[in-house]
Amino acid sequence: xxxxxxxxVVLLGATALLVVVAVVSLFAGSKDTGLTxxxxxxxxxxxxxxxxxxxxxxxxxxxxxxxxxxxxxxxVIVQGITRNPLGEPGLLGVTVGASAxxxxxxxxxxxxxxxxxxxxxxxxxxxxxxxxVTLGRRSGSESVVPLVLAGAVLSAVLGAYIQAMVLARPxxxxxxxxxxxxxxxxxxxxxxQAVAPAAIAGAVLALVLASSLDSLALGDExxxxxxxxxxxxxxxxxxxxxxxxxxxxxxxxxxxxxxxAVPHVVRALVGTDHRWQLPxxxxxxxxxxxxxxxxxxxxxxxxxxxxGVVTAFVGAPFLLAAVRRGRVTx
Amino acid sequence: MTDTTAASHTAPGTTARGLVADDLEVGYGPTxxxxxxxxxxxxxxxxxxxxxxxxxxxxxxxxxxRTLRPRRGAVLLDGRPLTAWRPKQLAQQLAFLxxxxxxxxxxxxxxxxxxxRHPYHSPLRQWxxxxxxxxxxxxxxxxxxxxxxxxxxxxxxxxxxxxxIAMTLAQDTPHVLLDEPTSFLDLAHQIDxxxxxxxxxDQGRTVVAVLHDLNQAARYADHLVVMHEGRVHAEGxxxxxxxGDAGARLVGDVFDxxxxxxxxxxxxxxxxxxxxxx
Ligand SMILES: Nc1ncnc2c1ncn2[C@@H]1O[C@H](COP(=O)(O)OP(=O)(O)O)[C@@H](O)[C@H]1O
Ligand SMILES: [Mg+2]
Numbered sequence: 001x002x003x004x005x006x007x008x009v010v011l012l013g014a015t016a017l018l019v020v021v022a023v024v025s026l027f028a029g030s031k032d033t034g035l036t037x038x039x040x041x042x043x044x045x046x047x048x049x050x051x052x053x054x055x056x057x058x059x060x061x062x063x064x065x066x067x068x069x070x071x072x073x074x075x076v077i078v079q080g081i082t083r084n085p086l087g088e089p090g091l092l093g094v095t096v097g098a099s100a101x102x103x104x105x106x107x108x109x110x111x112x113x114x115x116x117x118x119x120x121x122x123x124x125x126x127x128x129x130x131x132x133v134t135l136g137r138r139s140g141s142e143s144v145v146p147l148v149l150a151g152a153v154l155s156a157v158l159g160a161y162i163q164a165m166v167l168a169r170p171x172x173x174x175x176x177x178x179x180x181x182x183x184x185x186x187x188x189x190x191x192x193q194a195v196a197p198a199a200i201a202g203a204v205l206a207l208v209l210a211s212s213l214d215s216l217a218l219g220d221e222x223x224x225x226x227x228x229x230x231x232x233x234x235x236x237x238x239x240x241x242x243x244x245x246x247x248x249x250x251x252x253x254x255x256x257x258x259x260x261a262v263p264h265v266v267r268a269l270v271g272t273d274h275r276w277q278l279p280x281x282x283x284x285x286x287x288x289x290x291x292x293x294x295x296x297x298x299x300x301x302x303x304x305x306x307x308g309v310v311t312a313f314v315g316a317p318f319l320l321a322a323v324r325r326g327r328v329t330x
Numbered sequence: 331m332t333d334t335t336a337a338s339h340t341a342p343g344t345t346a347r348g349l350v351a352d353d354l355e356v357g358y359g360p361t362x363x364x365x366x367x368x369x370x371x372x373x374x375x376x377x378x379x380x381x382x383x384x385x386x387x388x389x390x391x392x393x394x395x396r397t398l399r400p401r402r403g404a405v406l407l408d409g410r411p412l413t414a415w416r417p418k419q420l421a422q423q424l425a426f427l428x429x430x431x432x433x434x435x436x437x438x439x440x441x442x443x444x445x446x447r448h449p450y451h452s453p454l455r456q457w458x459x460x461x462x463x464x465x466x467x468x469x470x471x472x473x474x475x476x477x478x479x480x481x482x483x484x485x486x487x488x489x490x491x492x493x494x495i496a497m498t499l500a501q502d503t504p505h506v507l508l509d510e511p512t513s514f515l516d517l518a519h520q521i522d523x524x525x526x527x528x529x530x531x532d533q534g535r536t537v538v539a540v541l542h543d544l545n546q547a548a549r550y551a552d553h554l555v556v557m558h559e560g561r562v563h564a565e566g567x568x569x570x571x572x573x574g575d576a577g578a579r580l581v582g583d584v585f586d587x588x589x590x591x592x593x594x595x596x597x598x599x600x601x602x603x604x605x606x607x608x
Pocket of ligand 2: 388509
């Protein structure tokens with residue numbers, strides 16, 4: 001079987017998995033609503049309370065799929081551009097940027113979280129990535145080391161700021177500690193509508209760049225001779241990764257491990273070709289995040305485990321399995 | 331304009347089809363490596379660039395492949411400066427294999443060769459018609475079809491080099507530039523690669539390779555360019571450049587090596603035989 005047809009099988013399999021977990025996500029939850037309760041609602045009737053539950057589950061499932069798809073694809077792009085197998089969206093400053101913005105808004109502007117978090121976190125992430133790219137730019141240098149270092153520096157500085165605020169201000173601590181783990185508990189359609197444009201723009205940009213990213217992996221010199229405008233493609237790749245990760249982080253907080261682990265799983269399945277890695281990472285990332293969210297709702301009944309906690313627990317063995325197969329590659 | 335398949339050499343001065351370096355000044359930071367270099371690469375021929383370490387061979391081919399920008403002068407392809415070409419159109423004309431290309435982790439031979447097709451892709455067309463045929467043909471010609479699904483990192487040096495050459499072949503360009511394609515290969519694989527270069531030439535391509543072995547260059551190439559300290563010291567057919575006493579003097583001047591010139595018993599081309607130490 002050639003790589004292409006194998007990748008197609010993987011893509012179809014991941015799609016089937018996504019459909020299954022999405023359906024399960026509509027039915028399963030911390031509130032016990034069985035098949036007989038939910039089906040009438042989906043048919044457009046049923047009990048009012050159950051209807052509200054199902055509505056929120058639809059939004060939650062859709063948002064979970066968006067967050068998982070966006071984080072996974074963002075991780076694929078970042079690992080490819082930085083040629084760093086430990087790359088993840090946080091490397092560019094997305095996570096700390098969003099977090100610092102949320103903390104600042106809470107501490108100084110009386111921000112109390114909720115749906116408006118998106119409008120705080122999105123610009124925070126964008127500003128942080130711009131700062132990293134500006135600091136890490138060295139003209140004529142092929143190395144991405146300056147970029148990675150700039151990301152590390154900004155993460156350290158903003159991390160210290162966040163710690164200081166959280167320790168000094170109990171009110172900040174209270175709202176921040178829920179947001180920072182990553183959770184879909186407050187998911188609603190407004191949040192979905194707010195982040196979808198950024199996520200879709202990032203996804204389209206990523207797909208359009210796929211073949212160029214494959215060439216870029218061969219080094220700047222070969223990429224140039226293959227007709228790639230190297231600075232343009234690298235910049236557009238960073239923009240795509242930022243749009244995706246910022247949308248995800250704004251929607252659900254910094255969900256751990258998806259952006260790091262899913263790309264490794266995807267490469268183990270379909271190889272190093274971005275034209276396959278990206279579509280598969282969208283679908284598989286979505287399926288895995290929705291599955292993690294379902295698991296979080298089911299295992300801790302009547303309460304629920306935040307999805308960020310579940311992905312950290314589940315992501316680790318996935319990554320380990322990929323490592324042990326010797327397929328950790330960029 | 332000459333016929334694409336003819337291996338005729340374009341005389342200097344004619345409106346040149348193919349690659350021409352016009353008064354190149356190229357350097358890195360404050361250092362200047364090439365200063366006022368002029369060169370016309372004969373279209374449809376196999377040209378070998380030779381010269382001592384550090385004389386600027388890689389700098390020249392990088393500039394010819396537009397991965398390095400000249401400070402002065404220009405490289406012309408079919409009479410048009412490289413900077414005036416759209417990147418992908420140029421990449422459909424000119425393929426380049428650098429001296430030490432980056433091997434992406436985990437990439438398979440097929441995936442590597444397929445990347446040579448990038449010039450034919452566009453944002454809305456990530457796969458182009460003809461990709462599969464071009465990739466299969468390139469792997470076939472270089473003998474790596476059986477290795478298609480093997481990771482590049484697990485291949486021997488000779489196999490890996492053939493995979494890289496397959497990638498430049500998949501690019502399907504009339505001009506191919508190779509920087510030291512035979513270095514670090516054992517003798518059999520060196521000869522193997524030189525035959526691939528000749529085959530490419532026989533298909534009507536212009537092939538330019540930086541080579542270290544003067545005897546191989548003389549035997550396999552149609553045209554020799556001898557570089558010394560950032561300049562073209564001599565160029566012409568192997569016989570004209572390396573033959574006879576003049577050839578021995580040239581090797582003495584450029585490589586600082588005392589030698590006599592013999593005749594290759596197989597091909598009849600000049601063969602450099604270093605003198606025994608007195
Ligand atoms: N990337 C670079 N940065 C700075 N100097 C370089 C670089 N590449 C080559 N040089 C210098 O340019 C000169 C010519 O190098 P090069 O073209 O690689 O020679 P060759 O390929 O003939 O061995 C050498 O002195 C080398 O040190
Ligand atoms: Mg060199």
